[in-house]
Amino acid sequence: MTIWDKISAIDRRWIYLAMAISIFIPTIVVIRFPVEITVESRQLYDAVESLPDSSVVMLTFDYYPSTLAETEPMSIAALRQLFRKNMKVVTISHIPLGGPSIAERVTRQIAEEFGKVYGIDYVNLGYKANYVAVMHGLASSIEAIFPSDWSGTPLKEIPMMQTIKCYRDIKFIFSVSDNATIDYWISIVNAQYGVPVGGGVTAVSAPKMYSFVEAGQLTGLLGGMKGAAEYEKLVGVEGTATRGMDAQSLAHFLIIALVIIGNIGFFATKHRQG
Amino acid sequence: MKTTIPLIVAFLSGIVLIFAFFFNPDRVFIGAAQEVVLQWMTIISGFALVLGVVSILRVNSAKVKRREAGWHYKLATVISVLVMAIPAILPVSSKTFGGKIFYTVFPENSASLFGTGTGSIYDWLFNYVDSPMMETMFAMLAFYIASAAYRAFRARNAEATLLLLTATIVMMWRVPIGEAFLRLFSTQLPDYINMFLMNGFNVAVQRGIIIGAALGAAAMSLRIILGIERTYMGKG
Amino acid sequence: MRHLLNAASRIASLTAIFGLALADSALAQDFGEEAFIAERTVMVVVIILFASAILVFTRWAKQGKSLFVRKIPGIDAIEEAVGRATEMGKPVLFIPGISDVDEIETIAGISILGRVAAIVATYEAPLMVPTRYPMVLAACQEAVEQAYIEVGKADAFNKDSVRYVAGEQFAFTATVNGMMMRDRPAANIYMGGFFAESLLLAETGNAAGSIQIAGTARPEQLPFFVAACDFTLMGEELYAASSYLAKEPLMLGGLKGQDFFKMLIIISIVFGTALTTFGAGEWFKEIFNVP
Numbered sequence: 001m002t003i004w005d006k007i008s009a010i011d012r013r014w015i016y017l018a019m020a021i022s023i024f025i026p027t028i029v030v031i032r033f034p035v036e037i038t039v040e041s042r043q044l045y046d047a048v049e050s051l052p053d054s055s056v057v058m059l060t061f062d063y064y065p066s067t068l069a070e071t072e073p074m075s076i077a078a079l080r081q082l083f084r085k086n087m088k089v090v091t092i093s094h095i096p097l098g099g100p101s102i103a104e105r106v107t108r109q110i111a112e113e114f115g116k117v118y119g120i121d122y123v124n125l126g127y128k129a130n131y132v133a134v135m136h137g138l139a140s141s142i143e144a145i146f147p148s149d150w151s152g153t154p155l156k157e158i159p160m161m162q163t164i165k166c167y168r169d170i171k172f173i174f175s176v177s178d179n180a181t182i183d184y185w186i187s188i189v190n191a192q193y194g195v196p197v198g199g200g201v202t203a204v205s206a207p208k209m210y211s212f213v214e215a216g217q218l219t220g221l222l223g224g225m226k227g228a229a230e231y232e233k234l235v236g237v238e239g240t241a242t243r244g245m246d247a248q249s250l251a252h253f254l255i256i257a258l259v260i261i262g263n264i265g266f267f268a269t270k271h272r273q274g
Numbered sequence: 275m276k277t278t279i280p281l282i283v284a285f286l287s288g289i290v291l292i293f294a295f296f297f298n299p300d301r302v303f304i305g306a307a308q309e310v311v312l313q314w315m316t317i318i319s320g321f322a323l324v325l326g327v328v329s330i331l332r333v334n335s336a337k338v339k340r341r342e343a344g345w346h347y348k349l350a351t352v353i354s355v356l357v358m359a360i361p362a363i364l365p366v367s368s369k370t371f372g373g374k375i376f377y378t379v380f381p382e383n384s385a386s387l388f389g390t391g392t393g394s395i396y397d398w399l400f401n402y403v404d405s406p407m408m409e410t411m412f413a414m415l416a417f418y419i420a421s422a423a424y425r426a427f428r429a430r431n432a433e434a435t436l437l438l439l440t441a442t443i444v445m446m447w448r449v450p451i452g453e454a455f456l457r458l459f460s461t462q463l464p465d466y467i468n469m470f471l472m473n474g475f476n477v478a479v480q481r482g483i484i485i486g487a488a489l490g491a492a493a494m495s496l497r498i499i500l501g502i503e504r505t506y507m508g509k510g
Numbered sequence: 511m512r513h514l515l516n517a518a519s520r521i522a523s524l525t526a527i528f529g530l531a532l533a534d535s536a537l538a539q540d541f542g543e544e545a546f547i548a549e550r551t552v553m554v555v556v557i558i559l560f561a562s563a564i565l566v567f568t569r570w571a572k573q574g575k576s577l578f579v580r581k582i583p584g585i586d587a588i589e590e591a592v593g594r595a596t597e598m599g600k601p602v603l604f605i606p607g608i609s610d611v612d613e614i615e616t617i618a619g620i621s622i623l624g625r626v627a628a629i630v631a632t633y634e635a636p637l638m639v640p641t642r643y644p645m646v647l648a649a650c651q652e653a654v655e656q657a658y659i660e661v662g663k664a665d666a667f668n669k670d671s672v673r674y675v676a677g678e679q680f681a682f683t684a685t686v687n688g689m690m691m692r693d694r695p696a697a698n699i700y701m702g703g704f705f706a707e708s709l710l711l712a713e714t715g716n717a718a719g720s721i722q723i724a725g726t727a728r729p730e731q732l733p734f735f736v737a738a739c740d741f742t743l744m745g746e747e748l749y750a751a752s753s754y755l756a757k758e759p760l761m762l763g764g765l766k767g768q769d770f771f772k773m774l775i776i777i778s779i780v781f782g783t784a785l786t787t788f789g790a791g792e793w794f795k796e797i798f799n800v801p
Contacts, residue, residue: 019417023416031451033453039465252452262424322644407680411680418709419709484745486746493560494617
């Protein structure tokens with residue numbers, strides 16, 4: 001076996017090892033290149049900024065714990081922007097496994113930073129099965145779908161919810177999602193009820209979402225950890241996404257290097273075989 | 275008969291729900307009918323869960339009994355199912371009928387351990403066992419993507435070359451170091467990538483696939499509703 | 511009890527397919543006093559046109575008109591892959607996606623499974639079908655059992671070849687990956703709705719040395735299958751696969767009807783784009799604005 005054969009067929013375990021090292025290095029050495037803002041992230045940020053102070057915004061936690069690295073920094077940055085502008089935040093989740101408890105944990109943590117009070121400045125509605133029916137139901141009455149919040153307190157007893165009855169009272173929906181629920185926020189809530197929807201999704205789902213941004217159905221888009229890092233920069237507080245950019249940069253460059261090496265081996269072998 | 279009745283039910287259910295789309299549910303009986311049908315679906319899904327639990331327990335315990343290769347992993351599966359499920363379905367209050375019986379045997383202050391609420395066994399297992407395992411599995415994508423890209427992105431022909439060049443450009447553009455590198459060639463380059471690759475070619479392709487798939491799904495639904503396609507119920 | 515549950519799950523799945531989305535969208539909206547929702551008339555026209563196209567082509571197919579359907583290499587490869595499994599004495603692994611039966615992709619996957627199971631039964635190759643949802647389990651068991659009965663191999667059917675694995679996405683993935691590495695299937699067939707696990711499954715299957723054929727309508731997962739599988743069915747090919755495998759004129763008629771309707775959509779897009787480019791497209795856009 002020649003060197004060319006070897007580099008065109010590297011054992012996958014070496015590749016895994018190289019990837020592990022490339023992710024590990026940034027934990028020791030910080031490189032920190034500046035994060036550039038894309039048009040889609042700017043559009044989302046501006047849309048939220050343009051809302052009058054104290055508007056009601058629905059923030060969705062439609063993600064599983066598996067994608068926390070990409071999605072949670074988006075929620076955190078969004079909450080910082082919303083609380084800074086004194087918005088009233090209603091959180092909701094369509095994910096039974098973990099969604100509402102992530103919403104609870106993250107929202108409380110950021111609310112404490114800004115001195116916000118539960119029930120006055122924010123409410124966690126929690127989870128309800130059958131998301132398509134829930135999205136439609138919220139159009140006529142939030143209370144009919146969620147008679148109580150995540151902790152079981154009746155909405156009647158929550159001061160903030162006295163003036164928030166349905167989509168008419170919500171100025172913007174900020175959807176953070178790692179699955180197809182964002183498609184429904186767009187096709188049902190935006191298309192049929194006219195509420196502006198913006199959002200963040202995992203890097204894998206982002207290419208599909210561009211068509212909705214282009215069509216004006218999605219007001220801005222954050223794609224994966226890079227999108228989250230951009231939003232952190234816009235909001236002005238660096239978080240885990242910005243710190244993760246070094247590891248992601250090295251990982252991407254490793255893949256590019258592997259592709260180049262593979263092709264060198266491929267052409268050299270092909271050339272030798274005539 | 276075994277196929278005919280479900281086919282009739284299927285046809286009627288489909289027709290009712292399609293018609294319901296065009297009529298005001300508050301004014302026409304069809305609105306109420308569709309709600310009943312949708313409730314049925316939720317109830318039946320709940321019952322069907324029993325099938326899943328029975329299947330997982332039967333298949334794995336049979337392997338444990340026969341001491342097949344790797345039987346101890348099957349045993350771990352059976353134990354995990356029981357440990358996760360049983361505390362979650364136990365009553366959380368002595369006010370219910372089941373709770374009254376249960377808490378005559380067990381102390382009532384253990385109630386917080388049961389159910390799925392904060393502080394329960396289920397909640398603890400979910401947060402500290404299940405959730406990290408999910409994250410680990412998702413993180414493995416980084417490793418798999420590297421080996422798949424290394425193997426698949428070979429410039430075998432013109433199309434494959436185009437694919438690997440596009441992938442390389444997008445990978446560079448999506449990270450700060452790559453973006454800085456691209457700006458060495460032109461300060462506008464990252465913006466052009468976003469404009470032409472992502473908002474141009476990408477959007478066109480995505481829409482093409484989505485429209486095609488939606489049509490395929492609609493045609494398949496129609497074939498099923500009319501009884502032309504029956505393979506899903508075991509008839510060719 | 512089992513038959514009752516099977517029948518019930520069938521009814522529920524069919525209910526879901528035939529218009530869950532449509533039905534849901536009529537709930538909780540305020541349409542005033544009118545009984546018929548006039549704003550949705552355009553949808554009536556679209557449904558009638560689409561259904562007519564399918565039925566006309568199906569009728570032509572019944573009458574014996576020859577209908578050309580292009581070759582789909584991924585589907586042609588299925589029989590080859592099953593043959594290879596038989597020669598090697600190794601199983602065929604079929605995953606009908608990880609969505610529940612209320613997704614039409616899952617139903618497409620189960621339909622293909624029915625066809626594949628018939629081939630597998632004919633060749634007498636072992637079959638493994640892991641499922642993520644109990645309703646999918648019931649439907650798959652029924653489809654596979656019937657396929658074995660139809661090719662006269664009822665005795666060879668093993669109920670546990672179709673089994674429930676786990677409801678959680680990555681627990682399902684980990685278990686199936688384990689099956690791939692331990693049993694080394696000769697062929698892995700992925701047909702249905704897949705999400706983040708697509709590459710985890712396909713890459714493990716590749717490492718296990720299996721022939722891999724995938725099909726999904728989810729554009730975001732297609733690149734992963736293309737990179738790691740030998741053949742990939744994209745978008746509508748997934749829905750066409752069952753008809754294509756059936757090789758019956760009746761089923762192929764449906765595909766031609768679909769193509770005809772797609773031509774209408776392409777014409778509408780070109781026409782609409784031209785009108786909008788010249789600033790006269792507002793009325794045209796309004797036609798398709800359905801609440």
